[in-house]
Amino acid sequence: MTGHLAVIGLGPGDPRLLTPEASDALAAAQALYGYAPYLDRVAARPGQTRHASDNREERSRAAAALRHAAQDAHVAVVSGGDPGVFAMAAAICEEIESGPASWRSIDVTFIPGITAMLAVAARIGAPLGHDFCALSLSDNLKPWDLIERRLDAAASAGFVIALYNPVSRARPWQLGKAIERLRRHLPATTPVVFGHAVGRADERISLTTLDTTDAAQADMATLVIVGSRETRIVPRPGRAPLVYTPRAAAGASA
Ligand code: SAH
Numbered sequence: 394m395t396g397h398l399a400v401i402g403l404g405p406g407d408p409r410l411l412t413p414e415a416s417d418a419l420a421a422a423q424a425l426y427g428y429a430p431y432l433d434r435v436a437a438r439p440g441q442t443r444h445a446s447d448n449r450e451e452r453s454r455a456a457a458a459l460r461h462a463a464q465d466a467h468v469a470v471v472s473g474g475d476p477g478v479f480a481m482a483a484a485i486c487e488e489i490e491s492g493p494a495s496w497r498s499i500d501v502t503f504i505p506g507i508t509a510m511l512a513v514a515a516r517i518g519a520p521l522g523h524d525f526c527a528l529s530l531s532d533n534l535k536p537w538d539l540i541e542r543r544l545d546a547a548a549s550a551g552f553v554i555a556l557y558n559p560v561s562r563a564r565p566w567q568l569g570k571a572i573e574r575l576r577r578h579l580p581a582t583t584p585v586v587f588g589h590a591v592g593r594a595d596e597r598i599s600l601t602t603l604d605t606t607d608a609a610q611a612d613m614a615t616l617v618i619v620g621s622r623e624t625r626i627v628p629r630p631g632r633a634p635l636v637y638t639p640r641a642a643a644g645a646s647a
Contacts, residue, residue, distance in 0.1 A: 396462035396499045400482045402475040402506020403434055407592035410507050418504050422469035426458040431471045449533070455484040459492060462499050475508040479529045479557050509616040510555035513588030516598045518627070518635035520586060520618045523642060525553035530567040541574055548578035553624060553638055556617040560608070568617065569608035575619055579603055584620040584636050587611060600626070600636060
């Protein structure tokens with residue numbers, strides 16, 4: 394079988410943050426599969442077909458792309474950010490594991506992209522400078538009580554926490570609940586960064602602290618970084634403050 398499937402990360406939105414490897418893979422594809430707003434970021438090429446699907450249809454999109462690649466085609470599936478972070482790469486692996494044996498012979502490549510938490514962190518300093526974790530607040534694929542247990546564990550273990558999928562139209566309350574939960578473990582002064590649509594025309598970065606964080610400020614295109622006890626804010630005259638987490642944990646010998 395000569396079918397080829399590339400699972401491509403497009404980065405957060407700015408075309409300059411698309412890697413040359415991703416750009417080459419997009420150019421080589423005969424067919425592109427993905428969520429429509431992500432496909433819209435890719436320049437049209439003659440002869441290349443496009444197959445847009447809804448955001449919530451990851452498994453069926455993965456299966457459709459694999460069926461297409463199995464016909465000896467050169468197919469690409471696109472994700473925003475990195476395809477391995479709450480995105481299509483795992484859906485593709487899942488379909489290969491459960492699908493027809495012939496799909497295991499398809500030449501699959503995963504092409505990384507700059508994930509949202511890295512793009513947001515870079516706008517404000519180095520909030521992820523020490524140990525951190527990433528959590529999706531979407532309870533479409535896991536129960537809410539598991540999310541709460543992970544928030545408790547991460548905050549009490551001293552991790553900085555990047556929150557993906559903080560809210561959606563169908564899930565308006567999750568971020569507020571998560572913030573309430575984190576207030577049980579962390580000081581009121583803990584820095585909280587909201588990064589909205591980083592790398593796109595409507596980008597907005599804001600900095601608050603845990604006591605004043607307003608969950609209503611977040612939408613589907615927002616990534617939230619909640620600091621640890623060690624995360625610091627450095628005010629600067631005439632410039633936005635820096636937020637960083639020192640590389641040495643408290644109590645470490647220098
Ligand atoms: N694979 C993507 C994440 C998909 S989950 C990645 O690696 O970035 C979708 C969530 O990612 C959104 O709800 C939001 O929390 C975050 N996100 C994606 N793009 C973003 C951007 N440009 N700015 C801020 N957050 C973003």
